[in-house]
Amino acid sequence: MFSPMFEKPKEEEGSAVTGGRSGVVAVIGRTNVGKSTLLNALLGEKVSIVSDTVQTTRNVIRAIFTEERGQLVFLDTPGVHKAEGDFGRNLNKMARSSVGGADAILLVFDASRKPWQEDEGWMRRLMKDDTPCVLLFNKTDLGTGFIETYKALWVRVAEEKQSGLHPVWLEGSAVTGDGLSALTDRLFSVVPEGPHLFPEEILTDYPRKLNIGDVIREKLFDRLQDELPHCIAVWVETIDEKEKGWTVEADVYVERHSQKGIVIGAKGRLLKSVQYEAGKELNEMYGVPVKVKLWVKVEKNWRKNFWVLKKLGYA
Numbered sequence: 001m002f003s004p005m006f007e008k009p010k011e012e013e014g015s016a017v018t019g020g021r022s023g024v025v026a027v028i029g030r031t032n033v034g035k036s037t038l039l040n041a042l043l044g045e046k047v048s049i050v051s052d053t054v055q056t057t058r059n060v061i062r063a064i065f066t067e068e069r070g071q072l073v074f075l076d077t078p079g080v081h082k083a084e085g086d087f088g089r090n091l092n093k094m095a096r097s098s099v100g101g102a103d104a105i106l107l108v109f110d111a112s113r114k115p116w117q118e119d120e121g122w123m124r125r126l127m128k129d130d131t132p133c134v135l136l137f138n139k140t141d142l143g144t145g146f147i148e149t150y151k152a153l154w155v156r157v158a159e160e161k162q163s164g165l166h167p168v169w170l171e172g173s174a175v176t177g178d179g180l181s182a183l184t185d186r187l188f189s190v191v192p193e194g195p196h197l198f199p200e201e202i203l204t205d206y207p208r209k210l211n212i213g214d215v216i217r218e219k220l221f222d223r224l225q226d227e228l229p230h231c232i233a234v235w236v237e238t239i240d241e242k243e244k245g246w247t248v249e250a251d252v253y254v255e256r257h258s259q260k261g262i263v264i265g266a267k268g269r270l271l272k273s274v275q276y277e278a279g280k281e282l283n284e285m286y287g288v289p290v291k292v293k294l295w296v297k298v299e300k301n302w303r304k305n306f307w308v309l310k311k312l313g314y315a
């Protein structure tokens with residue numbers, strides 16, 4: 001398994017609540033603020049892929065945090081981003097609908113960058129109903145210079161919408177772990193009393209095929225230039241589970257022939273290194289040797305093809 005990025009937050013003495021609390025926490029925010037990094041850090045295991053690319057997360061992924069106080073079932077969601085076409089719009093919709101039915105909402109901002117239109121959009125959305133919400137300034141290790149700007153924006157929007165919602169503001173860093181124990185304390189105080197929603201040993205119920213596809217996509221993103229990632233999707237065709245190891249066969253979809261060459265790389269080097277890196281990470285994750293075999297396929301306009309999007313779980 002992955003080595004934790006830092007130790008799981010330790011229980012403060014006397015902080016355990018008898019009776020237990022459990023609830024669903026929708027984690028939302030614009031793209032790239034660090035939602036997935038934050039959940040991986042909270043769980044101490046990697047359940048959701050991370051990259052600098054816009055809309056890295058493309059499905060709603062449950063990350064289940066269990067301890068003596070109860071259970072927080074986090075929903076990692078695609079970051080909202082100015083949509084270009086149906087694909088981006090679907091991802092935005094997926095994120096927005098995750099808020100309905102959640103017991104609490106965790107809205108994440110990047111404290112080191114000034115607010116974007118999408119940050120303000122989320123503020124407006126939260127003011128529409130009275131689900132308890134916690135607002136977290138992430139990436140404080142990179143700077144905290146814009147915190148007051150976000151707070152002033154909240155006040156302005158609240159006045160305009162005549163909202164009486166009083167959120168809790170917290171600060172932290174998914175990379176250093178600062179502030180994360182205060183975050184879970186606060187979330188446990190707002191979710192309802194009740195039994196666990198999942199067995200305690202489960203970290204995620206995200207299907208294995210989709211997770212493996214995501215890990216391969218992350219390794220591709222690591223190697224490719226800024227523009228290409230949006231044109232890439234990975235679909236795992238088969239996982240052949242033998243005692244001595246697994247063989248994963250997956251298709252990498254691109255939209256144009258010219259992109260195929262880029263993904264394969266000179267003498268197939270790029271693709272080979274992605275196969276290697278993905279296999280290495282999957283080996284750590286699942287505790288068995290994993291051989292990854294990739295085929296790059298041109299699927300014109302896959303982002304507009306409903307059936308492809310459906311198969312990938314993006315629609």
Ligand SMILES: Nc1nc2c(ncn2[C@@H]2O[C@H](COP(=O)(O)OP(=O)(O)OP(=O)(O)O)[C@@H](O)[C@H]2O)c(=O)[nH]1
Pocket residue numbers: 029030031032033034035036037038049050051052053054055056057058077078079080138139140141142172173174175176
């Ligand atoms: N320095 C620093 N970098 C961070 C922190 N949290 C996340 N990052 C980086 O920010 C980038 C985006 O992180 P993600 O976790 O993929 O962001 P996200 O909000 O899930 O993005 P989408 O899935 O696209 O919505 C990655 O390069 C992370 O390593 C943090 O607290 N500090």
Ligand SMILES: [Mg+2]
Pocket residue numbers: 035036037048049050056057076077078079
């Ligand atoms: Mg993400």
